[in-house]
Amino acid sequence: MTVASCPACVAIPEERIAKIAADQGRKLAFAMPDVHCAGCIGTVEKGAMGLDGVKSARLNLTLKRLYVDADPELSEQIIDQLASVGHVALPLDSDTLQSGSDPAGRKLLLRLGVAFFAMMNVMLLSISVWAGAEGETRNFLHWISAFIALPTVAFAAVPFFTSGWAALRHAKLNMDVPISLAILLATALSLFETWVGGAEAYFDAALSLTFFLLLGRYLNHRTRMAARSAALELAALEVKTALLKGAETKAVPIADLKQGDIVLVQPGMAVPVDGTVVSGTSDLNKSLLTGETLPEAVAPGASVYSGTLNLTGPLEIEITGDTNDTVLRQITELVSLAEAAKSRYTGLAERAAAIYAPVVHLVAFAGFVGWYLATGDIRHSLNIAVAVLIITCPCALGLAVPAVMTATVSRLFQAGVLVKDGTAIERLAEVQAVVFDKTGTLTKGEAELELQTDRDRLSLAAGLAAASAHPLSKAVVLAARERGVQPAEVSGISEVAGKGIAGVLKGQPIRLGRAEWLGTEAETGRGVQSWLQLGDAPAVPLFFTDPPRSDAAQTVADLKNTGLPVSMLSGDRAEVAEPLAKKLGIATVAASVLPEAKLRIIEAQGDKTLMVGDGLNDAAAMSGAFVSIAPASAIDATRATADLILLGNNLTEIPRAIRLARQARARVLENFSIAAIYNLVAIPLALLGYASPLAAAIAMSSSSILVSLNALRLLRSKT
Amino acid sequence: MTALLYLLPISLVLGGVGLFAFFWTIKADQYDDAKGNAMRILSDEYDDHPKED
Numbered sequence: 037m038t039v040a041s042c043p044a045c046v047a048i049p050e051e052r053i054a055k056i057a058a059d060q061g062r063k064l065a066f067a068m069p070d071v072h073c074a075g076c077i078g079t080v081e082k083g084a085m086g087l088d089g090v091k092s093a094r095l096n097l098t099l100k101r102l103y104v105d106a107d108p109e110l111s112e113q114i115i116d117q118l119a120s121v122g123h124v125a126l127p128l129d130s131d132t133l134q135s136g137s138d139p140a141g142r143k144l145l146l147r148l149g150v151a152f153f154a155m156m157n158v159m160l161l162s163i164s165v166w167a168g169a170e171g172e173t174r175n176f177l178h179w180i181s182a183f184i185a186l187p188t189v190a191f192a193a194v195p196f197f198t199s200g201w202a203a204l205r206h207a208k209l210n211m212d213v214p215i216s217l218a219i220l221l222a223t224a225l226s227l228f229e230t231w232v233g234g235a236e237a238y239f240d241a242a243l244s245l246t247f248f249l250l251l252g253r254y255l256n257h258r259t260r261m262a263a264r265s266a267a268l269e270l271a272a273l274e275v276k277t278a279l280l281k282g283a284e285t286k287a288v289p290i291a292d293l294k295q296g297d298i299v300l301v302q303p304g305m306a307v308p309v310d311g312t313v314v315s316g317t318s319d320l321n322k323s324l325l326t327g328e329t330l331p332e333a334v335a336p337g338a339s340v341y342s343g344t345l346n347l348t349g350p351l352e353i354e355i356t357g358d359t360n361d362t363v364l365r366q367i368t369e370l371v372s373l374a375e376a377a378k379s380r381y382t383g384l385a386e387r388a389a390a391i392y393a394p395v396v397h398l399v400a401f402a403g404f405v406g407w408y409l410a411t412g413d414i415r416h417s418l419n420i421a422v423a424v425l426i427i428t429c430p431c432a433l434g435l436a437v438p439a440v441m442t443a444t445v446s447r448l449f450q451a452g453v454l455v456k457d458g459t460a461i462e463r464l465a466e467v468q469a470v471v472f473d474k475t476g477t478l479t480k481g482e483a484e485l486e487l488q489t490d491r492d493r494l495s496l497a498a499g500l501a502a503a504s505a506h507p508l509s510k511a512v513v514l515a516a517r518e519r520g521v522q523p524a525e526v527s528g529i530s531e532v533a534g535k536g537i538a539g540v541l542k543g544q545p546i547r548l549g550r551a552e553w554l555g556t557e558a559e560t561g562r563g564v565q566s567w568l569q570l571g572d573a574p575a576v577p578l579f580f581t582d583p584p585r586s587d588a589a590q591t592v593a594d595l596k597n598t599g600l601p602v603s604m605l606s607g608d609r610a611e612v613a614e615p616l617a618k619k620l621g622i623a624t625v626a627a628s629v630l631p632e633a634k635l636r637i638i639e640a641q642g643d644k645t646l647m648v649g650d651g652l653n654d655a656a657a658m659s660g661a662f663v664s665i666a667p668a669s670a671i672d673a674t675r676a677t678a679d680l681i682l683l684g685n686n687l688t689e690i691p692r693a694i695r696l697a698r699q700a701r702a703r704v705l706e707n708f709s710i711a712a713i714y715n716l717v718a719i720p721l722a723l724l725g726y727a728s729p730l731a732a733a734i735a736m737s738s739s740s741i742l743v744s745l746n747a748l749r750l751l752r753s754k755t
Numbered sequence: 756m757t758a759l760l761y762l763l764p765i766s767l768v769l770g771g772v773g774l775f776a777f778f779w780t781i782k783a784d785q786y787d788d789a790k791g792n793a794m795r796i797l798s799d800e801y802d803d804h805p806k807e808d
Contacts, residue, residue, distance in 0.1 A: 073794060074794040074795065074797035077791065077798060078798050078799075095791065096787065097788055097790045097791030097794055098787070098788045098789060098790045098791060099788070145781055145786065146781060149774060149777045149778070149781075150774065153771075153773070153774040156770070157766070157767060157770055160766070161763075173759070180763060180767075184767075
């Protein structure tokens with residue numbers, strides 16, 4: 037160290053840097069879905085603080101997220117501790133979550149504050165001018181206004197300038213071009229008027245324009261950030277580690293795995309990566325990939341895909357890396373093809389802006405030319421042009437559309453619907469048909485034992501099944517408990533992965549499992565089944581169904597009442613799909629459809645289709661559909677393509693969301709009409725030279741407030 | 756009109772104080788959890804104890 041003269045000076049900052057770095061590494065985040073009140077805040081924070089090694093704990097009620105400053109190894113203990121005080125905590129991957137702060141939003145808020153301060157002060161000065169200040173006094177007031185307005189415009193209106201300039205550079209017109217022009221012209225002209233001691237200055241108008249449009253922009257930003265952070269949280273909830281096999285088996289992040297690594301997948305765990313089985317046999321639930329409810333048996337040599345669930349036996353999987361033919365790869369290609377084929381949706385505001393921007397420029401320019409030809413007075417003609425630009429302020433577009441969208445998005449969020457895409461609400465309002473996926477969307481995606489199963493048979497099966505974690509076994513045990521059947525006393529139970537369970541009942545061997553294992557043949561046309569054999573007696577079957585979600589029928593009926601035809605697409609077999617469709621009242625069914633065929637069907641429909649799905653096999657169809665919804669239980673890739681996500685997995689929110697979207701669209705159109713009527717009255721006045729600067733500013737502000745209040749009505753409306 | 760000479764600077768300074776208070780609230784993360792802050796005032800716990808006699 038060369039700077040030895042004052043070691044302390046050097047040492048302190050370094051220590052501090054190290055401390056900051058350590059602190060950042062130690063922030064743990066947990067999702068706390070059930071906190072809602074002041075009491076919860078106290079319980080949770082005190083609960084977490086009660087642990088040794090926890091430095092601080094802070095609950096964010098808006099995000100329902102707990103931040104804890106502690107060693108990552110304490111994570112499990114914290115969850116247990118919170119459970120003991122009655123709260124569910126789910127660990128969040130802090131890498132996925134990134135930092136909670138939002139620098140862009142903060143900057144917008146700063147600009148908004150500055151614009152508001154300047155607007156109010158200049159407005160006050162303008163009122164004095166308007167009330168009759170003259171000569172020196174008026175000039176003095178104008179100079180103070182200029183002194184406040186110039187730095188404000190230079191700071192607060194920057195977002196409009198950059199966006200408008202970016203559009204102009206690409207030889208395009210967007211809404212920010214007339215906005216920037218109005219702000220700049222109004223400021224420049226007012227400065228000139230002040231300089232020469234003129235009567236009229238537009239500083240107040242330039243500032244209120246800046247303020248109201250910034251408000252719209254901020255609302256827009258807040259909405260987008262809220263959706264983004266909720267989507268990030270969903271992703272962060274997923275465990276991104278795999279058990280890497282080596283000298284000692286340990287959990288490593290999935291991102292650190294490489295080709296040739298061997299990972300261990302225990303029963304009940306999701307397969308983390310694509311690969312080949314090197315040892316072990318098991319059953320895989322592939323319903324998220326294919327929509328098929330029947331588990332598939334795998335043995336060494338079989339290819340397995342991430343997103344499937346390992347059911348019965350431990351598997352060792354070698355990562356094969358980029359093979360060309362994986363299901364995921366095919367689907368990803370389909371998704372990008374579908375997205376490329378789909379024409380980009382232009383939002384209402386964008387469509388209106390495309391008409392609005394040129395019209396405003398033409399009218400202002402015509403006013404300038406007209407007055408110049410008539411009077412030859414450049415200064416007055418410019419004043420007229422500026423008045424027109426200010427008075428036509430695109431508040432209905434710049435403020436009213438974001439206000440309506442913010443209100444709608446927050447209503448939907450409260451109901452457990454996450455809106456991921458900005459134009460999704462507008463598209464949802466235009467939907468003409470609804471298509472559902474079957475497995476996991478309309479149904480629970482879990483097996484349930486058929487009701488008419490023989491009670492003795494159930495008792496025997498339950499005796500065996502109690503020892504197994506296979507979903508069919510669990511379904512048997514659950515059915516026995518629900519129907520009050522006492523499980524038989526079976527001893528010496530052993531599970532043969534991928535085949536079934538064997539045991540001994542009163543000296544007789546008893547087996548429950550696949551038909552082939554018991555030397556018989558599966559009954560075709562009956563869907564998922566398991567066979568039971570006692571002693572030498574012939575094997576008897578147990579049948580399973582995939583029951584619909586409790587709210588599926590109501591949702592379908594509700595959608596039909598709204599006037600939307602409902603149909604179903606399923607990767608499952610027709611004999612499973614058709615009875616279910618009939619039960620739910622869906623007339624149109626396509627069964628055994630591959631992902632590609634799903635996309636074809638959606639594209640061929642021509643109508644504006646809403647696709648609801650959860651599996652990877654739905655992803656392509658969903659990206660090809662006009663708008664798409666996925667339940668939160670959906671696979672990663674599918675959630676990524678979906679425009680809306682049902683956080684509560686509650687299907688009845690779909691018809692409600694559609695109704696709310698229609699209301700929002702109506703409100704936006706209403707706001708456009710308000711703005712149009714206002715412009716029809718105000719533009720002629722401005723052109724004729726009757727709009728004083730203060731009148732223009734007040735008229736513009738009041739129209740802004742009017743459209744915002746109209747948008748806020750959405751928060752109170754019933755659906 | 757001389758009153759303006761006092762009143763204008765005073766109003767500007769007061770407004771400026773408000774503006775800087777707003778800057779401070781932004782810097783101090785006071786808009787990150789509006790709902791939680793609204794609830795916290797109902798809590799009986801003190802973040803910071805007043806001096807006990």
